[in-house]
Amino acid sequence: MSGERDVSFDPKEHQHLRYNPLRDSWVLVSAHRMKRPWAGQVEKPPEEHIPRYDPKNPLCPGNTRANGKVNPDYDSTFLFENDFPALQPDAPDPGVDQHPLFQTRAARGICKVMCFHPWSDVTLPLMKKQEVVKVVDKWVEILEELGATYPWVQIFENKGAMMGCSNPHPHCQVWASNFLPNEPALSDRCQRNYFEKHGEPLLLEYARQEAERKDRVVVENFAWLAVVPYWATWPYQTLLLPRRHVLRLTDLTTEEREGLADIMKQLLTKYDNLFEVSFPYSMGWHGAPTGPHLKEDNSHWQLHAHYYPPLLRSATVKKFMVGYEMLAQEQRDLTPEQVTQMFPQKFIYF
Ligand SMILES: O=C1CCN([C@@H]2O[C@H](COP(=O)(O)O)[C@@H](O)[C@H]2O)C(=O)N1
Numbered sequence: 396m397s398g399e400r401d402v403s404f405d406p407k408e409h410q411h412l413r414y415n416p417l418r419d420s421w422v423l424v425s426a427h428r429m430k431r432p433w434a435g436q437v438e439k440p441p442e443e444h445i446p447r448y449d450p451k452n453p454l455c456p457g458n459t460r461a462n463g464k465v466n467p468d469y470d471s472t473f474l475f476e477n478d479f480p481a482l483q484p485d486a487p488d489p490g491v492d493q494h495p496l497f498q499t500r501a502a503r504g505i506c507k508v509m510c511f512h513p514w515s516d517v518t519l520p521l522m523k524k525q526e527v528v529k530v531v532d533k534w535v536e537i538l539e540e541l542g543a544t545y546p547w548v549q550i551f552e553n554k555g556a557m558m559g560c561s562n563p564h565p566h567c568q569v570w571a572s573n574f575l576p577n578e579p580a581l582s583d584r585c586q587r588n589y590f591e592k593h594g595e596p597l598l599l600e601y602a603r604q605e606a607e608r609k610d611r612v613v614v615e616n617f618a619w620l621a622v623v624p625y626w627a628t629w630p631y632q633t634l635l636l637p638r639r640h641v642l643r644l645t646d647l648t649t650e651e652r653e654g655l656a657d658i659m660k661q662l663l664t665k666y667d668n669l670f671e672v673s674f675p676y677s678m679g680w681h682g683a684p685t686g687p688h689l690k691e692d693n694s695h696w697q698l699h700a701h702y703y704p705p706l707l708r709s710a711t712v713k714k715f716m717v718g719y720e721m722l723a724q725e726q727r728d729l730t731p732e733q734v735t736q737m738f739p740q741k742f743i744y745f
Contacts (some may be wrong), residue, residue, distance in 0.1 A: 410423065415628075418581055447515055452563075455513070456473070458558045472530055475507065481506055512563065515563055546684050551569075551571045557713065575684055583684065610737070614661045618651045626726065627726075627727065632703055635701075641682075642693055642698060646698070682698040
């Protein structure tokens with residue numbers, strides 16, 4: 396393998412590997428596979444008519460939740476402790492097994508649910524920009540509060556029944572843990588290694604490069620840009636990046652928070668226009684670890700958000716991360732550059 400590019404190589408036609416520097420792993424890109432016939436599973440299209448208020452929905456204002464608590468008649472964001480938490484502040488310690496192959500650790504934390512809006516029939520792209528700014532402000536507030544003690548606060552949104560979202564009301568979840576979960580721990584190692592080798596944050600250089608190269612930029616504004624990452628695994632995966640070096644959501648200026656609300660509305664509107672459905676995804680924020688790490692040097696970190704949508708070729712055909720992806724490595728059919736071109740250039744958003 397000479398390392399020289401073969402003049403006949405065409406990434407849209409010829410399989411190749413791409414390196415994901417945030418996970419130290421390789422993705423197999425086989426764009427030509429998109430042409431294969433599909434007789435596999437077809438999902439139900441996303442539920443179109445969702446009532447603005449459902450007296451039975453435990454996330455709606457004034458309604459009673461599973462544990463008997465009554466929600467306030469909230470008119471903006473609303474945060475409550477998850478009634479079915481995966482992590483609780485206190486739990487008996489599992490003890491330590493001396494055998495290296497049977498290790499256990501105590502897991503403690505707190506799980507919250509955050510409603511974005513009182514209405515069930517809106518999504519972030521359909522909310523007014525100022526209402527989305529309130530969501531960003533609440534994320535910052537939660538991170539400030541839980542990040543004071545917990546080393547990791549995972550803000551994440553499962554959107555759409557296809558992504559296992561159990562309730563159509565616009566909301567996200569926040570799980571704070573007394574441990575650094577696998578994905579942020581891997582990302583921390585990768586960003587630290589890059590910083591030690593190159594002297595600057597990996598994702599700051601990456602954002603500069605993508606802003607210059609342009610062929611994977613989905614949408615950008617003065618403070619942010621959203622790209623289909625060069626190493627994207629999920630077909631329509633995007634990465635949301637600040638242009639400035641920012642460690643955590645709590646470090647954003649007021650203008651950057653407004654810019655974030657703007658770029659999220661633009662990105663999510665483009666997603667909704669892809670297949671003309673309310674686009675399903677799981678998204679989450681990764682910033683420098685918190686709690687005891689607040690007093691450490693985390694200059695290798697750059698705040699960013701991952702959007703992982705499940706769809707492959709239409710509103711009802713999903714990408715399945717099975718078989719080769721589980722046993723060998725991640726594989727994708729379209730190139731990130733082809734996907735970038737599929738996002739509508741012209742779109743209306745308010
Ligand atoms: O009465 C309820 C209903 C749902 N929930 C919680 O709301 C969360 C909804 O989030 P998901 O749609 O991402 O599953 C879910 O974790 C569920 O446990 C309550 O805490 N109380």
